[in-house]
Amino acid sequence: MSDPHPARPAEREDKRSFLQKLAEFIHPGPDSPEELIEALVEAEDNKVINAESRAMLEGVIRMADMTAGDVMVAAPRMDLIDIASPYDALLHLVIDTAHSRFPVFEGDRENIIGILMAKDLLKLQRAPELNIRALLRPAVFVPESKGLNDLLRDFRGNRNHLAIVIDEFGRTAGLITIEDVLEQIVGEIEDEFDVAEDDGDIFGLPDRSFRVSGDTAIERIEEAFGVRISSADADQDFDTIGGLIAHKMGHVPKRGEHHVLAGLSFTVQHTRGGAVRWFKVSPVAGLPATAR
Known part of the structure; x- marks a missing residue:
C-alpha cells in the first residue's frame, strides 16, 4: 500500500x-x-x-x-601649506584641519611643488635639521575632465590618494582625494563627527555646552536657545547657522575659531568640504540673548 x-x-x-x-x-x-x-x-x-x-x-x-571637476574641492577651499612657514605654523595647520595630506606651494599658491604627509612632520620634530623639501612627495596633476573611473584606477595603481585638479588653462582648479571618488559609490564615508539626520542636530554636552550641526536651521537655534537672530544683511538670506556665521566672519571658518552671536559663543569643532559640520555652543555670561 x-x-x-x-x-x-x-x-x-x-x-x-x-x-x-x-x-x-x-x-x-x-x-x-x-x-x-x-x-x-x-x-x-x-x-x-x-x-x-x-x-x-x-x-x-x-x-x-562623472569627472574630477564634478566632485573636487574647489581651489578657494583648499588647505595649502607654504613651504616657507615655520614648523609651529605647520603643526598648527595640521592639527586645526585634521587632514592627512597637504599640497605645498612656494611663493605663489598656484606653484604647488609637492604633497606633505601629516605624519612626516614627526620626522621634523625628532630631527629639526631636516629640510622640509626632503619630506615632500610628488604632486599628481589631473585635468578637470578626467573621468572618475580612470582616476580611481590611477589612485589604486600609483598609491597616491590625492591629486591636484587643473583647468584648461593649467591653473589650479581644486583637489580630489580617493575618498571623494569612493563616496560616489558608497555614499558619504562617516567619521566620529557624522550623525544620521534622524539622530538630531543639537546635543547636550557634560560641561553644559551643546554640539550643534552647521546645517541647523536658524529658526531651530532660536527656538532651542531662546534667542533672536536677525538674518544677516537685508540683501542676504541664510537658512543655516553655519552659512550665517561664515558670512558674519567674512571667511570660511577654521577649526578652533569662534564667533559670538545672539549671546552665544559658536566654536568650530569640525569642518569638511569648506563648510562647518559642527559647532560647540555655549552662552556668553553677561550678554543679552539678541543678535549681534
Whole structure:
C-alpha cells in the first residue's frame, strides 16, 4: 500500500552567484544607463538585491559619466601649506584641519611643488635639521575632465590618494582625494563627527555646552536657545547657522575659531568640504540673548 503522505523532495539549493541572478533578471540587457538603473530598482522591488546593493550599483553606473571637476574641492577651499612657514605654523595647520595630506606651494599658491604627509612632520620634530623639501612627495596633476573611473584606477595603481585638479588653462582648479571618488559609490564615508539626520542636530554636552550641526536651521537655534537672530544683511538670506556665521566672519571658518552671536559663543569643532559640520555652543555670561 502506498504511503498517503509521501516525503516532499528536498528543495534544490540555489547556487547561482549574486551577479548571475542579477544578470538573469535584467536579461535581455537595457539599452541605456537610465534603463539599467530602472532595472536595478525593479530588482530591489523583487528582492533580487537589497537597497544597499542597489544604491552602490547605481553609484557605479552614474560615476561612469562623472569627472574630477564634478566632485573636487574647489581651489578657494583648499588647505595649502607654504613651504616657507615655520614648523609651529605647520603643526598648527595640521592639527586645526585634521587632514592627512597637504599640497605645498612656494611663493605663489598656484606653484604647488609637492604633497606633505601629516605624519612626516614627526620626522621634523625628532630631527629639526631636516629640510622640509626632503619630506615632500610628488604632486599628481589631473585635468578637470578626467573621468572618475580612470582616476580611481590611477589612485589604486600609483598609491597616491590625492591629486591636484587643473583647468584648461593649467591653473589650479581644486583637489580630489580617493575618498571623494569612493563616496560616489558608497555614499558619504562617516567619521566620529557624522550623525544620521534622524539622530538630531543639537546635543547636550557634560560641561553644559551643546554640539550643534552647521546645517541647523536658524529658526531651530532660536527656538532651542531662546534667542533672536536677525538674518544677516537685508540683501542676504541664510537658512543655516553655519552659512550665517561664515558670512558674519567674512571667511570660511577654521577649526578652533569662534564667533559670538545672539549671546552665544559658536566654536568650530569640525569642518569638511569648506563648510562647518559642527559647532560647540555655549552662552556668553553677561550678554543679552539678541543678535549681534
